[in-house]
Amino acid sequence: MAVAALRTPAEQGISDFSRWFTILSFLSLLPDVAEQHRVLRRRLAFLEAPPASSMTATRRCADQVTDPYRRGMLLTARALSRTARAWLHETLDASVHGRVLIDIAHP
Numbered sequence: 001m002a003v004a005a006l007r008t009p010a011e012q013g014i015s016d017f018s019r020w021f022t023i024l025s026f027l028s029l030l031p032d033v034a035e036q037h038r039v040l041r042r043r044l045a046f047l048e049a050p051p052a053s054s055m056t057a058t059r060r061c062a063d064q065v066t067d068p069y070r071r072g073m074l075l076t077a078r079a080l081s082r083t084a085r086a087w088l089h090e091t092l093d094a095s096v097h098g099r100v101l102i103d104i105a106h107p
Contacts, residue, residue, distance in 0.1 A: 001026045007035055014042050017080075037092055044088040047081055 005013075006026055013019045020043060030036050062074035 003029060006030050006039065009039060014046050033095065037095060040088055040092055044085065044092070047085050
């Protein structure tokens with residue numbers, strides 16, 4: 001992935017889960033943490049934006065879905081979004097407060 005594409009990913013790269021993971025996997029190639037965090041803030045803004053009306057209805061009735069697989073998809077997506085927002089806030093807040101997050105997988 002080109003560094004320029006990491007600096008300014010297309011909207012689909014921010015909104016599409018699979019494309020976002022591709023961007024995220026290479027984001028550390030940007031040498032400037034401020035540029036990395038600019039991309040993270042775009043993703044966070046997307047996740048925290050008010051949902052479209054059809055998405056609101058889907059979220060409200062996810063617990064009422066009777067098909068176990070569709071319900072599983074909706075509940076998994078809800079949990080993933082909540083966890084992603086928490087991680088983004090943690091990462092961005094840590095840099096604001098001068099803390100360094102430790103990667104326990106790669107000491």
